[in-house]
Amino acid sequence: MSCGKATKFRCFPQCRAAEFLVQSLSLPAQSLVVRRELVITSDPINEAALVAARSMSSGMGAAAYFAGVVRATEEGRDIRAIDYEAFERMVRRQFELIFDQVEKRWPIESIRLVHRIGVVKVNEPSLWVEVIGPHRGEAFAACQFLIDEMKRTVPIWKKPVT
């Protein structure tokens, strides 16, 4: 499986314009064009850079983000790292389906998700997710749902490295 370089897709810079339009027309929040960013990468996740790159409109009041970090033990054994394998084309498709569900259920403005593949050392993040919404309730719920669904449907597997 080729890991490839980090790629970014479906990023909508017109989000703010769409929000202005929605506000003008008094449409429901679900009509917003949600900004999506999905990165599958073999490079380390730079959390500080991700936070620094955050963009949110004045109507949003919550940015919930989560980092999944590799633990030093896996099923009771000490490990040095986890080697993540992905069926990358299907990973992208399944994340798109999850993002679609998130958009339908919560009035969020933005989803950003980075998942590493390849070898990730102990204490390094393998997953970083951010959801921006108007209030913490929606942002936390959407973030939790996204991660739960990922663990159910997104074809990524891990192999402990001892």
Place this chain on the structure above:
Amino acid sequence: MQVPVQFFSYFKELTGCPQTVETVGHGTTLGEMHRQLMSRFPKLSAMEKSTLLAVGLEYQPRDYVLREGDEVSLFPPVQGG
């Protein structure tokens, strides 16, 4: 009809290969092809109940009827995060 099949995670170790081609008759379902693959690669049988089956980039039920051009993937439960 010849159907390309790919295996992921430890299914590659169970079968000894990352991919193969399986010959099936027209009208064969995904579940029937799975059984055919378990006969060919007996070590897959231990994971029968938890095997996930996809056609292209989508999960499909076992009664899905295979078509010309389909690409099938078999893998164990996913573990992202």
